[in-house]
Amino acid sequence: MEQHHYFLNVEHKDSDFFSFTDYFLDKPYTFKSCTDIFSKDCIDYGTSLLLKTVIKNVELSGAVLDVGCGYGAIGILLKKYFENIDVDMIDINQTAVKLSQENAKLNGVVVNAFESNMYENVHNKYAHIVTNPPIKAGKQNLFSVITGGIEVLEDGGTITLVIKKKHVMESLKNHMNQIFGNVEVLKKDKGYYILHSVKTKAN
Numbered sequence: 001m002e003q004h005h006y007f008l009n010v011e012h013k014d015s016d017f018f019s020f021t022d023y024f025l026d027k028p029y030t031f032k033s034c035t036d037i038f039s040k041d042c043i044d045y046g047t048s049l050l051l052k053t054v055i056k057n058v059e060l061s062g063a064v065l066d067v068g069c070g071y072g073a074i075g076i077l078l079k080k081y082f083e084n085i086d087v088d089m090i091d092i093n094q095t096a097v098k099l100s101q102e103n104a105k106l107n108g109v110v111v112n113a114f115e116s117n118m119y120e121n122v123h124n125k126y127a128h129i130v131t132n133p134p135i136k137a138g139k140q141n142l143f144s145v146i147t148g149g150i151e152v153l154e155d156g157g158t159i160t161l162v163i164k165k166k167h168v169m170e171s172l173k174n175h176m177n178q179i180f181g182n183v184e185v186l187k188k189d190k191g192y193y194i195l196h197s198v199k200t201k202a203n
C-alpha cells in the first residue's frame with residue numbers, strides 16, 4: 001500500500017474519517033480526525049505539554065496563530081482557555097484545515113482556519129504564535145517557522161513551541177536565539193522541550 005506523509009494533500013474516502021475523545025486537564029474533548037493526520041487518535045503528548053505550559057506561563061491576549069494546526073487541538077483548546085483571544089490556524093494540508101473548522105464548531109468555539117504553506121497566506125500580525133511545528137517536512141521548513149514567525153509578530157509578541165530533543169532541539173534553540181536574540185526553555189518533560197522567544201524592539 002502507498003504510504004502518505006501527513007502533510008501531503010490526498011483524496012479521502014468517507015471511511016477515512018472518524019472521531020476520538022481525549023482528555024485535556026481532566027476534561028473530555030471530541031475531535032473529528034482522519035487516517036493520515038498527525039497524532040490522529042489522541043492529543044499528542046508534546047501538544048498537551050505545550051498547551052499546559054502556555055496556559056501556566058504565557059498570558060495570551062490579542063491575535064494568536066497556530067502554525068501547522070493538524071485537526072486543530074492547539075488553536076481550539078487555547079480558545080477554550082483564553083476566551084478573548086482571536087485564533088487563526090494554518091496548515092498546508094486541506095484536510096487538516098477542514099477538520100480544524102469542523103472541530104471548532106464541534107467544540108463550540110469560533111476560530112479562523114485556512115490553508116497556507118508556512119506564512120504564505122498570512123497577512124495579519126499576531127501577539128502570539130503557539131505551535132507544534134512540522135518536523136517531517138525537513139529542517140529548512142522547521143527553521144522557517146522561526147524566520148517567518150518574527151515577521152508576522154507584533155513588537156512584544158511571543159513564539160512558543162514544542163520540540164523533542166532528538167529532533168534537532170539544540171539547533172532550533174540556537175536558531176531562535178539568533179533570530180529573536182533570546183530563547184527560554186519553559187519546560188522539559190520526557191524528552192520534550194517547550195521553547196519560548198519574545199520579539200523585542202531590538203529584533
Ligand SMILES: C[S@@+](CC[C@H](N)C(=O)[O-])C[C@H]1O[C@@H](n2cnc3c(N)ncnc32)[C@H](O)[C@@H]1O
Nearest residue numbers: 007038047068069070091092093117118132134
Ligand atoms: C507536528 S504536526 C502538529 C499538528 C497539530 N498542531 C497538533 O499539535 O496535533 C505539524 C503540522 O504541520 C503541517 N505542515 C507541514 N508542513 C507545513 C507547511 N509547509 N506549512 C504549513 N503547515 C505545514 C502538517 O500538515 C501538520 O498538520
